[in-house]
Amino acid sequence: MGIQGHVEKANLYYTPKSQKLAIAWAGHNRFEMQDVLRGFSRAMYSNWLWHRPLQLLVDAGEGLQLALGTKVFSPSVVAITHGHSDHVMGLPGLIASRRFGKGAVDKPLTIYYPEHSRGVRAVRELLGIAFEGVVFPLTWTAVAPGATLPLGKTRTLHAFEVRHSATEPALGYKVIETRRRLKPEFAALPQAEIESRARDGRRDDLLEDVAHITFAHSGDAMPIDPALVMGADLLVHDATFLSEPDRREPIHATTEEALDVARAAGVKTLVLYHLSIRYDRATALPALRAQLAHSGFTGACWLLDESELIHLNGA
Secondary structure, three states: OOHHHOOOOOOOEEOOOOOEOOOOOOOOOHHHHHHHEEEEEEOOOEEEEEEOOOOEEEOOOOOHHHHHHHHHHOOOEEEOOOOOHHHHOOHHHHHHHHHHOOOOOOOOEEEEEEOOOHHHHHHHHHHHHHOOOOOOOEEEEEEOOOOEEEEOOOEEEEEEEOOOOOOOOOEEEEEEEEEEEEOHHHOOOOHHHHHHHHHHHHHHHHEEEEEEEEEEEOOOOOOOOHHHHOOOOEEEEEOOEOOHHHOOOOOOOEHHHHHHHHHHHOOOEEEEEOOOOOOOHHHHHHHHHHHHHOOOOOOEEEEEEEOEEEEOOOO
16 A cells, blocks of 8 residues: 555544544445444334444343344344333343354443443343343443443443433443544645655654544433533434423423434444334424425435334435
């Protein structure tokens, strides 16, 4: 590979190995999205999201292990946003399938969850009763807002506080990756000069480390602070209500609020989830597309509705 593959002015962001970053989020291809994300969202029934490249599950609603099928051994980390039943009742099935199924039964699984979560405590008690004496390769880690958690070799998982239920603690999560980019003071240099300096062994002098948010998830929440997810490649955000008057308690965001967060944060792709089942989809989808068109958000926008990723940009 030539020097240009390592230091290229047209693409200033780099992975830790200094390979050019390929961001697919600007695309509108449903199959590309499904290669990265799988999930299910039906408010009050089941909610979970599987980010395949990160080997990260966010939440574990019912039916999770059935949907994953042979991929049930793939996740390395489960990040629970809160302990409500539609977000945790899939944990017993997931854990049992990994322990008693055919596959990597000894593969460790780390489960992060909000400290003092009553829902998660109930699930752990259920596992202890239903599988008394069985040893699972699990690590349960209670997490406080502001915690930084390991996620592979080059990424960290950051927990942040969100506003949801008064009786059950809730967290959002974001994945931060350290990348390298050309220092601003060298941005005006000709490409030939950049390549020459890199060949002369001065490559490290040209580059600086930057923290980049590759993925963020609000969990069930009121609209989050855009500053928490500034410039994220992908944001999954609560979007329970189509309009503010439909909200009786301050525990879930509206679709317009989620769009406002994404616009203000400059995220590349937004996935709305948790849309209330009160809305008939035949009228809700045109309303969502109209909201998007008037929101000022210019990135790609999707709705996770049950197991379907619905593209909202355009007709």
